[in-house]
Amino acid sequence: MASFAHQLLRVAAFGILCLGITTSGLTAEYQKIIDRKVFYHSPDRKMRAVVVYYQRYLYGAGESRVDIRDGQGRLVGSEDYTCGGTQGFRVKQTAWSADSRFFVFSVVNAGGHSPTYTPMTFYDVRRHRFYSVNTLAKNGMITNDHFRLAAPASLTVDTWDEKTTINLHHLTKKNRQAAAAEERDFIDRLRKNANQ
Numbered sequence: 001m002a003s004f005a006h007q008l009l010r011v012a013a014f015g016i017l018c019l020g021i022t023t024s025g026l027t028a029e030y031q032k033i034i035d036r037k038v039f040y041h042s043p044d045r046k047m048r049a050v051v052v053y054y055q056r057y058l059y060g061a062g063e064s065r066v067d068i069r070d071g072q073g074r075l076v077g078s079e080d081y082t083c084g085g086t087q088g089f090r091v092k093q094t095a096w097s098a099d100s101r102f103f104v105f106s107v108v109n110a111g112g113h114s115p116t117y118t119p120m121t122f123y124d125v126r127r128h129r130f131y132s133v134n135t136l137a138k139n140g141m142i143t144n145d146h147f148r149l150a151a152p153a154s155l156t157v158d159t160w161d162e163k164t165t166i167n168l169h170h171l172t173k174k175n176r177q178a179a180a181a182e183e184r185d186f187i188d189r190l191r192k193n194a195n196q
Contacts, residue, residue: 030057030085042100046071047125049103057085060110064091068123077123079130079187083194086111098151101125102168106145118142121183122168131179132186138164
C-alpha cells in the first residue's frame with residue numbers, strides 16, 4: 001500500500017514538473033527572429049519589395065513585414081504585420097503590376113484565426129502609400145488569399161458570391177482615401193493588440 005502511494009506521488013510530481021516545463025515554455029517572451037527575406041524586383045528593376053518572414057512562435061505559422069525600397073536601396077515604405085507571434089499576419093501571395101507601379105500582396109493570419117478573412121494590400125509607388133484592397137472589393141470581404149493581376153494593373157479577387165475586378169489605375173480620390181484609411185486602421189489595430 002505504501003509503495004502504491006509512493007508511486008502515485010512520484011507520478012503526480014512528474015506531472016507537475018512536466019506541466020511547469022510546458023507552462024514556462026508557453027510563457028516565454030516572443031521575439032521577432034528573422035527566418036528569411038524574399039526579394040521581389042519590379043519589372044523595370046527600379047524598385048524592390050522585401051518580404052521579411054519571422055520564425056514561427058508556438059502554434060503560429062510565422063508573421064511578416066513588407067519593406068519597399070527604391071533603386072538605391074532606400075526604404076520608402078514599410079508595413080509590419082507582427083502581433084505577438086500568433087495574432088499577426090503572414091504574407092501569402094505577391095505580385096508587381098506589369099507597369100511597376102503597384103506591388104500587391106495578400107496576408108493570412110499567422111495563428112490560423114479568422115480563415116475567411118483575407119486582408120489584401122497594394123503599395124502605390126507614385127503615391128508612396130499602402131492601400132487596403134478589401135475596401136475596394138464588393139462587400140469589403142475577400143474570401144481567398146489568391147488573386148490575379150493582369151496588365152497593366154487589373155486586380156481580380158474572390159468575394160463571397162463572385163469575383164471582383166479592380167483597375168488600380170482608375171480609382172477615385174474617395175476610393176483611395178477610404179482604402180488608405182482602412183489599411184492604416186488595420187495596422188493600428190495590430191499595434192494596439194501587440195502592446196496589450
